[in-house]
Amino acid sequence: MYLHWENIPTRWHDNDVYGHVNNVVHYSLMDTVINQWLIGTAGFDPLKAPSVALCVESHCAYKAEVSFPDTIQVGLRVGKLGRTSVRWEAVLGRVSDGTVIAEGHFVHVFVDRETRDPVEIPESLRAEMRKLLTV
Template structure:
């Protein structure tokens, strides 16, 4: 999907949301949110969803997700003191991998300010060899997976 297609994302394109109150330290010298903070936000909503809806525990899961690719497209600057709303959806779900898309919205604004995310490949914690995600993880991710272009 091209960056231009993602630019038109709306809140209704996402199935799970998490709010984030920006901090002064999120801004860079140009008075907008530093690019690295966007990746912090992507990681936060994805891991929040995995913990709450997929049974992923930081220390007890035998299968873990490793990030193998990531991306971010920026459309409008955001920064302190804004409240952001992050939307999450699953754009691709395989046997041992999942691609997440996160929309970053300004509070009360319908169109995205940025779209990004990453792909997890699930591996065995003990040896880092490819492993299948558990049925609990799969069931949680399927709730956000695109079917026929809609959630």
């Protein structure tokens, strides 16, 4: 079950030479939805916060093609919430017919902005992340 959803229209330049959305766009969509949620819902300021979230792992399993001018619905949840890290899980679907086009995950580790040493996820942010946790 995915607890946060956003619709994102594809763009003309998302298509590759094969006529479908290129694989790198799938990662970009997941990353965009994660960061929109962090900023818009959780109130995280990536430019001023004392810690930053670095992607240390990502994965995407492609299930079906999608092409411009399709709209992609991205579902987001937290699969695992650790002390210094979070595993975001995402599903991408074609809005027009509900077809799942990809499933993936990102693992963010929170680090000190200056030293890059791992730090605990701030409690206010953790509280918001817990709302997306699907254990």
